[in-house]
Amino acid sequence: MKLRIAIAGTRGIPNQYGGFEQFAQCLSKGLVERGHLVTVYNTHDHPYQNNEWNGVEIIHRRDLKYLGTAGQFIYDLNCIRHARKRKFDVLVILGYTSSSVWGKWFPKKTVIVTNMDGMEWKRSKYSKPVQFFLRYAEKLAIRFSHYHIADSVAVKQYLESKYGEPVRFISYGSEIPSVVDDSILLRYGLAKDQYYLLIARMEPENNIEVILDGVHKRNDGKKTIVVGNTENKFGRAMKLKFVNDPHIVFVGAIYDRASLDSLRANCLLYFHGHSVGGTNPSLLEAMSCGAVICAHDNEFNRWVLGEDAYWFNDAAGIAALVTDQNKNASMAMANLEKIRKNHSWKKIIDEYESIFLNAY
Structure with missing residues (x-):
């Protein structure tokens, strides 16, 4: 019909x-x-x-x-x-x-x-x-x-x-990208597994400030790339607060899926702070790219990720985060399978x- x-x-x-x-x-x-x-x-x-x-x-x-x-x-x-x-x-x-x-x-x-x-x-x-x-x-x-x-x-x-x-x-x-073009990394002077990534609308309930406070305290020399339109009150406040931290880089909004997939696929850790709502599209897209995820601990994110993520509740949790290469690989593979089966x-x-x- x-x-x-x-x-x-x-x-x-x-x-x-x-x-x-x-x-x-x-x-x-x-x-x-x-x-x-x-x-x-x-x-x-x-x-x-x-x-x-x-x-x-x-x-x-x-x-x-x-x-x-x-x-x-x-x-x-x-x-x-x-x-x-x-x-x-x-x-x-x-x-x-x-x-x-x-x-x-x-x-x-x-x-x-x-x-x-x-x-x-x-x-x-x-x-x-x-x-x-x-x-x-x-x-x-x-x-x-x-x-x-x-x-x-x-x-x-x-x-x-x-x-x-x-x-x-x-x-x-979401779909698993068949090819990932890494040319965007050159644009921002990035190398695989040498940066953190945060993609979100600039809104308080996405825990952006908590995440950035955490990586600022962590101060391990790795860049944190922040993708999102900062031309609102909260976005401008975040840029002002972290203006003196050279490792926190606000790149504005990016809508090109190939560029976003490349950033996700090559990051050391993807931060997902969304705390209100249901199944978030940006989380699924990060999973589709094989990104290792550190997510805000709430029932929505837990339902999607199960145990295949690192979890945070506050900035201290992010600052103290320790990752394990073997665990990272197993979580990424498990999340790719979730995309194939459920999403x-x-x-x-x-x-x-x-x-x-x-x-x-």
């Missing part, structure tokens, strides 16, 4: 931002390859301005960024209003923060599938009133969606316990497609 499927809730594809954008890119391309008609909504000012990408229809809708957070709500409303006119069979909404309030305007004859993201109301960057709103938005997403997807078992259990509605667990996907894009697309087809 050929379905008309739309994907909303992201800034658009090809990915120039983050995890949901990468997900939309891989899911849409995979569904097109299976014969479905797929549309992805992009912001009006997305760097990619064509109306088609690898067989995926691209619809640009206005995003009033100058309004700040309010602009996100208007962008989502613009996408939903357009979707009402197109009469898609399925509308996949990635996240609920700025979309679920428009639930009464969701297309009536379209199956609504919402990826519930993580526990957004836990993010420390949000004030108490915003956290209250996010709990309300979460409730609306449950109410107005036909199918609810959680990307981690912990999130699934939380949602089912709170709302008494069935939630389907489907993880994020291949083929498996993820199979599971989403089964939901779409079973709805008809």
